[in-house]
Amino acid sequence: MTDTPTAQSAAARTSGTDAIYTDAIYKGLAGVVVDTTAISKVVPETNSLTYRGYPVQELAEKCSMEQVAYLLWYGELPGDHQLQQFTQRERAARRLDRSAQAVLARTPETCHPMDVVRTMISYLGTEDPDEDVAAPASLLDKAQRMFAVLPTIVAADLRRRRGLDPIAPHHGLGYAENFLNMCFGEVPDPVVVRAFEKSMVLYAEHSFNASTFAARVVTSTGSDIYSAVTAAIGALKGPLHGGANEAVMHDMIEIDRPERARAWLDAKLSAGEKVMGFGHRVYKRGDSRVPTMYRALREVSEHLGQSRWLAIYAELEEEMVSRTGIRPNLDFPTGPAYFLMGFDIPMFTPLFVMSRITGWTAHIIEQTESNALIRPLSAYSGPQQRSVPA
Numbered sequence: 001m002t003d004t005p006t007a008q009s010a011a012a013r014t015s016g017t018d019a020i021y022t023d024a025i026y027k028g029l030a031g032v033v034v035d036t037t038a039i040s041k042v043v044p045e046t047n048s049l050t051y052r053g054y055p056v057q058e059l060a061e062k063c064s065m066e067q068v069a070y071l072l073w074y075g076e077l078p079g080d081h082q083l084q085q086f087t088q089r090e091r092a093a094r095r096l097d098r099s100a101q102a103v104l105a106r107t108p109e110t111c112h113p114m115d116v117v118r119t120m121i122s123y124l125g126t127e128d129p130d131e132d133v134a135a136p137a138s139l140l141d142k143a144q145r146m147f148a149v150l151p152t153i154v155a156a157d158l159r160r161r162r163g164l165d166p167i168a169p170h171h172g173l174g175y176a177e178n179f180l181n182m183c184f185g186e187v188p189d190p191v192v193v194r195a196f197e198k199s200m201v202l203y204a205e206h207s208f209n210a211s212t213f214a215a216r217v218v219t220s221t222g223s224d225i226y227s228a229v230t231a232a233i234g235a236l237k238g239p240l241h242g243g244a245n246e247a248v249m250h251d252m253i254e255i256d257r258p259e260r261a262r263a264w265l266d267a268k269l270s271a272g273e274k275v276m277g278f279g280h281r282v283y284k285r286g287d288s289r290v291p292t293m294y295r296a297l298r299e300v301s302e303h304l305g306q307s308r309w310l311a312i313y314a315e316l317e318e319e320m321v322s323r324t325g326i327r328p329n330l331d332f333p334t335g336p337a338y339f340l341m342g343f344d345i346p347m348f349t350p351l352f353v354m355s356r357i358t359g360w361t362a363h364i365i366e367q368t369e370s371n372a373l374i375r376p377l378s379a380y381s382g383p384q385q386r387s388v389p390a
């Protein structure tokens with residue numbers, strides 16, 4: 001099975017005037033093919049994921065995040081000139097204007113950083129006089145501006161929670177280096193920069209996952225791109241989706257030492273609780289992105305001379321797989337990798353947003369260009385019809 005159907009089968013499902021009713025209930029839409037997409041393809045049987053036809057592992061090894069963002073939006077990798085123009089635009093759009101800075105400063109530091117990114121995207125919509133313009137060129141422009149400014153928002157939020165002033169974007173630095181510099185006041189070693197950039201590439205796109213689908217649902221009503229992205233951020237925050245990368249690190253800290261992993265897992269499984277960072281709705285034999293991110297985690301661990309999280313990772317994975325057959329997903333290696341890079345745990349899911357903004361907006365554009373209102377049916381299970389008492 002692939003999650004990308006043929007165009008004909010999708011057309012058959014949506015054409016005609018008579019509604020198609022079925023008695024079957026697909027809870028969680030599991031196994032249901034909703035539409036076609038030309039953006040990415042997940043094939044769980046072969047453990048493969050491609051963006052616009054390119055294997056994600058190759059993109060992570062050979063490409064910058066800017067190149068991958070361009071690929072997702074335009075369908076092809078950029079040539080030298082196209083990349084130069086694209087990066088110039090990205091660098092020029094990194095700054096957060098004063099009124100947006102003031103909104104960020106007014107969000108309580110007690111709230112989760114995902115609430116800050118959600119609020120800031122919503123606010124950027126209020127500032128855009130063309131918020132409702134849905135022409136492809138306008139959507140692309142808005143998408144690229146969100147991609148450019150999100151790192152500035154996330155870095156400023158990270159720093160104010162540490163009692164530090166924001167650092168302005170550095171126009172001479174690439175996407176990953178600039179972001180790390182805005183967070184930590186210096187560009188880390190290339191090993192760390194590349195590991196971070198690989199995580200961005202791996203997180204960028206994953207077909208009809210819950211947050212992307214949320215964005216497509218909002219777009220299907222004819223609503224604006226900021227509303228769609230705001231909905232997607234809300235969906236990504238949940239621990240069954242993007243929020244798992246934070247939960248993984250909390251669990252590793254609780255486990256504390258590799259020799260405690262087995263007992264910790266015993267307690268979790270006997271309590272019937274889920275183990276964060278494991279399992280996937282589509283991949284049942286392992287997540288195609290994990291080996292690449294695991295290598296990046298190992299490189300950062302070796303570079304920093306820190307073996308503890310890697311040892312807990314290995315122990316937990318071995319125990320979980322041998323007991324349940326359930327394998328790690330991408331959030332399992334990114335959790336400890338981000339921790340080693342120096343990020344505070346609540347910032348992990350906003351990092352996911354910084355990357356997935358590319359995939360979400362590519363889907364918003366695709367949905368806009370071939371729209372059908374997304375409105376499934378429900379089977380009623382409440383009381384029979386009755387009269388209101390006199």
Ligand SMILES: CC(=O)SCCNC(=O)CCNC(=O)[C@H](O)C(C)(C)COP(=O)(O)OP(=O)(O)OC[C@H]1O[C@@H](n2cnc3c(N)ncnc32)[C@H](O)[C@@H]1OP(=O)(O)O
Pocket residue numbers: 028239240241242244273274275276277278279280281282326329330331
């Ligand atoms: C980037 C991403 O968003 S990747 C996903 C990140 N999310 C997580 O890591 C959260 C933990 N994982 C999970 O909750 C699940 O694996 C999901 C939600 C991601 C996908 O699960 P689904 O396809 O909906 O399967 P479902 O949750 O029904 O699980 C099927 C069975 O496997 C078990 N299972 C699945 N994942 C896990 C897990 N992580 N820990 C323990 N048991 C699990 C379920 O308990 C269930 O068992 P049962 O049939 O005995 O009731």
Ligand SMILES: O=C([O-])CC(=O)C(=O)O
Pocket residue numbers: 203205206208209210241280281282329330
């Ligand atoms: O596809 C999914 O269901 C979740 C996921 O891995 C992602 O969004 O990257």
